[in-house]
Amino acid sequence: MIAFRRVHLIYPADKVHALRDINLEFNKGEISFIVGPTGCGKSSLLKLLYLDVMPSRGKVTVLGRDTYSFKEHEIPHLRRKIGVVFQDFRLLPQKTVFENVAYPLDVIGASRFEINRRVPQVLDLVGLADKIDTLPSSLSKGQEQRVVIARAIVNDPLILLADEPTGNLDPETSWDIIKLLLSIQTTRGTTVLVASHDMATVERSNKRIIRIENGEVTSDRIGVASA
């Protein structure tokens, strides 16, 4: 489903070597956590998967295809199969919560009926049903984060990439979000990758944990539920 083969990523702007010789594989329906200190390359790893950046060396495979093999007009169609919880949210500031969550459905030409059914459903799931007509600017960080999660799952993606989805939430809400991601993985068979530096919450999940330091994978193991 997803594979990294000897992947390097160097940002051309200031020649930052963000990822070095990454070799990883993720199977369909699997949930994995990527941990490591800020700046170690977690976000970069996810960006390679939704084609925000391209590898400088090596090969990234998504849904069975080398990312370099996608033609420009195919890229949007690939992205529609991938839900992303962006670390910096990327909410559209002029759109209400409803419109933001509806955007991925607008993009695929979903009917009004479908949109009016689906959007409240996912907003309910993330506990934001009462904020439907609010603009992002008047939401708290935690609420914004949940809107982003709702937008990422509204389309029933095959792959869900969550970049620090609990970064702005208290431990209990964080655990709720992780449980939500786990339930999406188990009920829908979605392949889920979660980047996080919140070790406590991640360990609690009892799932595969990949540690990255300085752009390199330093460990790849199963978490132990201690708490």
Added chain:
Amino acid sequence: MNRNTFFFFRELWINLSRNPLMTAAAASTSVISLLTLGISLVFVNNINRLSTEIASQVEIHAFMKTGTDNYQVKSLQDEILKIPQVRRVEYISPDRALDKLQEDLNLDLEMSPEENPLPPGLVIRVGDPRQVGVVADQVKAMKGIDELQYGESILQNLIEISILVKFIGYLMTLLMALFALFTIMNTIRLTVLARKSEIRTMQLVGATAWFIRWPYALEGAILGIIGALIATGMIAIAYYILSGRIQSSFPMVIPMVEPGEMSRRILGTLVAAGIVMGVAGSHMSISRFLTEPNK
């Protein structure tokens, strides 16, 4: 497509209404630049009007010897008509010339045709006023022509001035059109720059390039149309007042394009220019944000 059309118009409305400051700035830019374009169009239209007026006024008066008979007149008339630049030749008999003279001078002389001292004449109209000199030279050389009259120097000056002014008018229009395109593009570029990150977001959640482009193109077109309507309205009112003033403060009639006609001409041009510039401007300024990194 229906669903998308609905979506695009909603997007347009969201962009315009939730960003009133930007919308106002873009709309006023579009008004100002189309206003300058419209004003130069007013000049060009009037200069054109004036020069056709001049052209139509230019005539050569050719006088034949007194006593030239009708047959000779007819053959001279035919000969002159063969000159390619000549548009019309009108025969003025001595009787008519006398009538006209009496009328002009407000006289009432009792005179028999035999006493009439005036020679028979021909009034020649030339299509292009610049060719009057050439035609006059040819006519002068014809047998049976006694004398020729046309406002040589005045005509020449008028023609030269009108050509010059017309040239300046077109140049001004061109410059104004470029200025308008430039300002509109710049404003749109600012708007788009402010939305650079939004555009990237739209791409990252699966929007195709044209799906992103459409609302901006519509926005450009709408701002162009709004700008054109307001600019035309302002020019129409100003022109109506000014042309009235000009007509009433000069003793002679100044040939000017009539206000209603002027508004109609400008409206079409400005609306078209507004739409083209708005759409082209949005297209050009958005393109560089739509590139993907897989190259």
